[in-house]
Amino acid sequence: MTIAIEDKIPAATLRIKTEDGVEEISTAKIFDGKTVALFAVPGAFTPTCSAKHLPGFVQHAEAIKAKGVDTIACVSVNDAFVMGAWGADQNVGDAILMLADGNGEFTASINLGMDGSGFGLGARSQRYSMIVKDGIVKQLNIEEPGQFEKSSAETLLAQL
Numbered sequence: 001m002t003i004a005i006e007d008k009i010p011a012a013t014l015r016i017k018t019e020d021g022v023e024e025i026s027t028a029k030i031f032d033g034k035t036v037a038l039f040a041v042p043g044a045f046t047p048t049c050s051a052k053h054l055p056g057f058v059q060h061a062e063a064i065k066a067k068g069v070d071t072i073a074c075v076s077v078n079d080a081f082v083m084g085a086w087g088a089d090q091n092v093g094d095a096i097l098m099l100a101d102g103n104g105e106f107t108a109s110i111n112l113g114m115d116g117s118g119f120g121l122g123a124r125s126q127r128y129s130m131i132v133k134d135g136i137v138k139q140l141n142i143e144e145p146g147q148f149e150k151s152s153a154e155t156l157l158a159q160l
Contacts, residue, residue, distance in 0.1 A: 003110035012106040017084025031135040034070040042084035056153035061095035066128040067160035073097040
């Protein structure tokens, strides 16, 4: 069943690229006791993700955090090296936590995966955004395939 408002984020392990290499990070460490603006993209370096989705969160990071968000995080079914390179390419700095869900386990656990095989992408994440408070989903914005309307930084900012 797809995750819904008032559901708890399931336990999972994601990865981040650091100066020391790749590190594992648990969903508990990301979400427990914090307010998190999480957004997911079908793929790093893909057109809409690179031209609109991630840049919107970088542009509005200060305003989002000013509304009480502790962490802004981007997750994609890509490896940590790709997510780190994409973050560097997009100049995210420390504004966005770039989370790699390389095997799609987190994405599957919240049932927000999609089959991108028709585009040569394989298993990927749907595009969505959510506000999570202390591990509980408070807002959830899931896009229709091929769309970019509901999950933008502007929409999430208005929901805070």
